[in-house]
Amino acid sequence: MSSTESPSVPAASVLPRVAPVRVGEGERLRSVGLPGVTLTIRSRPPAREGLPPALYVHGLGGSSQNWSSLMAELADAVDSEAVDLPGFGDSPPPDDGDYSVTGHARAVIRYLDAAGRGPVHLFGNSLGGAVATRVAAVRPDLVRTLTLVSPALPELRIQRSAVPTGLLGVPGIAALFTRLTKEWTAEQRVRGVMGLCYGDPGRVTPEAFQQAVEELERRLRLPYFWDAMARSARGIVNAYTLGGQHGLWRQAERVLAPTLLVYGGRDQLVGFRMAAKAARAFRHSRLLTLPDAGHVAMMEYPGVVAGAVRELLAQPADAGGTAPDARS
Numbered sequence: 001m002s003s004t005e006s007p008s009v010p011a012a013s014v015l016p017r018v019a020p021v022r023v024g025e026g027e028r029l030r031s032v033g034l035p036g037v038t039l040t041i042r043s044r045p046p047a048r049e050g051l052p053p054a055l056y057v058h059g060l061g062g063s064s065q066n067w068s069s070l071m072a073e074l075a076d077a078v079d080s081e082a083v084d085l086p087g088f089g090d091s092p093p094p095d096d097g098d099y100s101v102t103g104h105a106r107a108v109i110r111y112l113d114a115a116g117r118g119p120v121h122l123f124g125n126s127l128g129g130a131v132a133t134r135v136a137a138v139r140p141d142l143v144r145t146l147t148l149v150s151p152a153l154p155e156l157r158i159q160r161s162a163v164p165t166g167l168l169g170v171p172g173i174a175a176l177f178t179r180l181t182k183e184w185t186a187e188q189r190v191r192g193v194m195g196l197c198y199g200d201p202g203r204v205t206p207e208a209f210q211q212a213v214e215e216l217e218r219r220l221r222l223p224y225f226w227d228a229m230a231r232s233a234r235g236i237v238n239a240y241t242l243g244g245q246h247g248l249w250r251q252a253e254r255v256l257a258p259t260l261l262v263y264g265g266r267d268q269l270v271g272f273r274m275a276a277k278a279a280r281a282f283r284h285s286r287l288l289t290l291p292d293a294g295h296v297a298m299m300e301y302p303g304v305v306a307g308a309v310r311e312l313l314a315q316p317a318d319a320g321g322t323a324p325d326a327r328s
Contacts, residue, residue, distance in 0.1 A: 018220045021090040039091035045078040053117040054078035059126025062271035063089030070298040099231035101239040105134040114325030118142035125149040137251035146259040150270040154240040186217045199266035199294035252281040259285045260312045264293030
């Protein structure tokens with residue numbers, strides 16, 4: 001089954017009611033209807049008027065909530081919005097069932113075009129990093145700067161700990177995994193995800209852990225949850241196999257926007273060794289390495305990442321360079 005086939009899930013208009021999505025203090029949620037897709041946008045009012053716009057794109061299995069801490073840190077620097085990709089967070093599945101990297105990028109482009117906010121400071125993590133790279137390559141007019149946290153760019157030697165995530169995209173595996181783990185509690189699932197994504201899961205506060213459990217419980221009630229996960233994972237695998245001008249590394253070379261690359265030394269999903277390759281691929285790049293961070297540095301070390309973003313925003317538009325390693 002390809003990632004472009006129509007999803008075998010109910011239409012958005014007949015989806016079951018579930019608990020409302022959490023909205024942090026100072027944040028707002030709104031739904032935006034676009035051709036073929038409806039997106040939920042999380043925003044935080046800027047500290048003052050006139051700040052440049054920013055858009056944040058989450059990774060596989062994540063949501064706009066993954067950016068809340070960094071959005072708060074940068075409230076005096078940018079006017080922040082974070083998108084729930086189709087089928088994730090509070091956004092329903094896309095009408096065409098396309099969960100490919102290109103499909104997600106198309107949704108982001110449609111939103112930016114409709115909102116008229118471009119060019120924006122564009123952020124992406126993991127899958128969102130691949131999506132943001134594609135957006136920046138094909139629509140440079142929409143991107144002022146690019147910040148990528150552990151972007152899911154093709155690797156020849158994938159880490160062993162990342163293999164199960166890749167296998168999720170194999171037809172039938174999601175259904176098998178669902179059956180094998182049907183007795184797992186939401187707490188067990190969240191603990192496993194945090195162990196995989198965080199360099200030090202002990203940094204997660206009890207309150208943040210409980211919020212993550214409640215969000216997972218909400219999303220597990222959605223009939224399209226595993227379908228969106230599996231098809232998006234398949235989309236990443238498919239993007240890894242593309243060559244020529246559509247290959248993600250080729251598109252990285254085409255990005256004109258000044259780029260900040262953030263890699264964690266304890267990342268179990270994206271190889272830390274890819275940092276140097278990425279710094280060479282993006283023509284105007286700055287590299288921030290966090291030896292103790294995992295896959296979601298913007299959640300683990302939002303203050304450090306925000307500091308590097310401020311440096312990126314302050315540099316001349318045609319300046320590149322490498323930021324010094326930050327050790328936390």
